[in-house]
Amino acid sequence: MNPIKKTAVLGAGSWGTALAKVLVENGQEVCLWGNHPEQAAEINEQHTNKKYLPDVQLPKKLKSTNDLSDALSQADTVLFVIPTKAMREVAQKVTAILEKPVLIVHASKGLEQGTHKRISEILAEEIPEEKRKAIVALSGPSHAEEVAVQDLTSITAASENKMAAEDVQALFMNDYFRIYTNEDIIGVELGAALKNIIAVGAGALVGLGYGDNAKAALMTRGLAEISRLGAAFGADPLTFLGLSGVGDLIVTCTSVHSRNWRAGKMLGEGKKLDDILENMGMVVEGIATTKAAYELADLKNVEMPITTAIYDVIYKHEDVREVIMKLMNRVGKNEND
Numbered sequence: 557m558n559p560i561k562k563t564a565v566l567g568a569g570s571w572g573t574a575l576a577k578v579l580v581e582n583g584q585e586v587c588l589w590g591n592h593p594e595q596a597a598e599i600n601e602q603h604t605n606k607k608y609l610p611d612v613q614l615p616k617k618l619k620s621t622n623d624l625s626d627a628l629s630q631a632d633t634v635l636f637v638i639p640t641k642a643m644r645e646v647a648q649k650v651t652a653i654l655e656k657p658v659l660i661v662h663a664s665k666g667l668e669q670g671t672h673k674r675i676s677e678i679l680a681e682e683i684p685e686e687k688r689k690a691i692v693a694l695s696g697p698s699h700a701e702e703v704a705v706q707d708l709t710s711i712t713a714a715s716e717n718k719m720a721a722e723d724v725q726a727l728f729m730n731d732y733f734r735i736y737t738n739e740d741i742i743g744v745e746l747g748a749a750l751k752n753i754i755a756v757g758a759g760a761l762v763g764l765g766y767g768d769n770a771k772a773a774l775m776t777r778g779l780a781e782i783s784r785l786g787a788a789f790g791a792d793p794l795t796f797l798g799l800s801g802v803g804d805l806i807v808t809c810t811s812v813h814s815r816n817w818r819a820g821k822m823l824g825e826g827k828k829l830d831d832i833l834e835n836m837g838m839v840v841e842g843i844a845t846t847k848a849a850y851e852l853a854d855l856k857n858v859e860m861p862i863t864t865a866i867y868d869v870i871y872k873h874e875d876v877r878e879v880i881m882k883l884m885n886r887v888g889k890n891e892n893d
């Protein structure tokens with residue numbers, strides 16, 4: 557049994573709520589911080605978060621607040637689970653409040669617009685060293701809807717600081733939630749962010765009526781280009797064969813729970829992106845990450861034809877079937893080049 561410590565979970569959406577539930581079930585003290593007082597009251601009094609996890613009963617011991625200072629008070633660990641686009645702003649607010657160094661963990665999946673930075677890079681820039689012990693990324697194939705009902709799940713805790721990754725492993729691990737560790741945080745964060753782009757593509761193929769061969773090809777060649785970009789940043793190629801690589805690619809490209817896959821499917825069916833995002837009511841990270849990855853690939857001179865094709869559909873409004881034909885009719889290549 558781990559000693560009881562307090563974790564402030566920042567982000568009361570589906571994943572933040574599911575991870576907060578895991579920690580409470582592990583006997584830990586948790587305060588879940590969200591934007592809305594009425595949502596905090598619902599979690600504290602009804603023990604539900606109906607907007608984000610409609611069918612889930614939350615533990616009575618899970619506390620929630622919309623006051624960031626309350627959430628951070630006496631916290632040993634701060635877990636960021638907010639959309640990538642809000643990460644820097646929230647990290648700045650946290651830094652202004654923190655009085656002692658804490659273990660920083662994040663479970664978000666994306667790249668920052670404009671800077672193309674990974675989330676741990678944003679957190680390292682915004683939270684000064686004297687206010688943090690280490691930074692750990694928690695990532696892998698894990699839909700909130702399944703973790704919240706204790707379905708079997710394995711993910712990875714990645715950090716350059718091996719002991720910090722092991723601390724996070726110990727904090728979260730239980731008989732339905734198995735945590736591995738990994739020292740390649742670059743590979744883990746890139747795998748997590750980039751798989752969302754491929755999931756949009758996998759959904760689009762389904763929306764267009766293509767079959768399983770197409771899906772398998774997209775996932776395999778998607779993994780090849782994720783690994784190529786990862787290699788350009790010094791990631792370990794083996795990481796992309798792990799939970800935050802092929803593992804997360806499989807779950808996100810094949811599960812109806814995936815918001816990225818669902819957004820892609822609706823795009824394939826001809827719906828407008830603005831309408832899709834408005835009706836989703838939850839973050840679809842792959843849309844912004846497509847732009848960041850496209851720009852990064854260009855900067856690093858890495859060939860990413862699938863990412864480019866999805867960029868062309870989303871940002872240049874090209875016809876999705878024509879883009880697929882362009883992809884299929886590129887000059888023949890060696891698979892391992």
Ligand SMILES: NC(=O)C1=CN([C@@H]2O[C@H](COP(=O)(O)OP(=O)(O)OC[C@H]3O[C@@H](n4cnc5c(N)ncnc54)[C@H](OP(=O)(O)O)[C@@H]3O)[C@@H](O)[C@H]2O)C=CC1
Nearest residue numbers: 567568569570571572591637638642664665699700838839
């Ligand atoms: N859902 C999942 O299964 C998984 C998600 N992830 C990743 O976790 C991250 C969060 O996703 P998820 O929980 O699903 O997203 P949701 O859309 O379900 O929830 C996002 C939450 O973040 C809050 N939020 C948004 N902006 C801010 C802000 N500026 N300040 C404070 N809170 C803010 C939202 O508040 P409001 O209600 O006001 O909009 C909402 O509570 C993403 O990067 C995602 O890729 C990773 C693994 C699994």
Ligand SMILES: O=C(CO)COP(=O)(O)O
Nearest residue numbers: 696697698699814815816
């Ligand atoms: O990352 C996830 C599962 O591992 C969640 O994916 P979506 O954001 O597409 O729902």
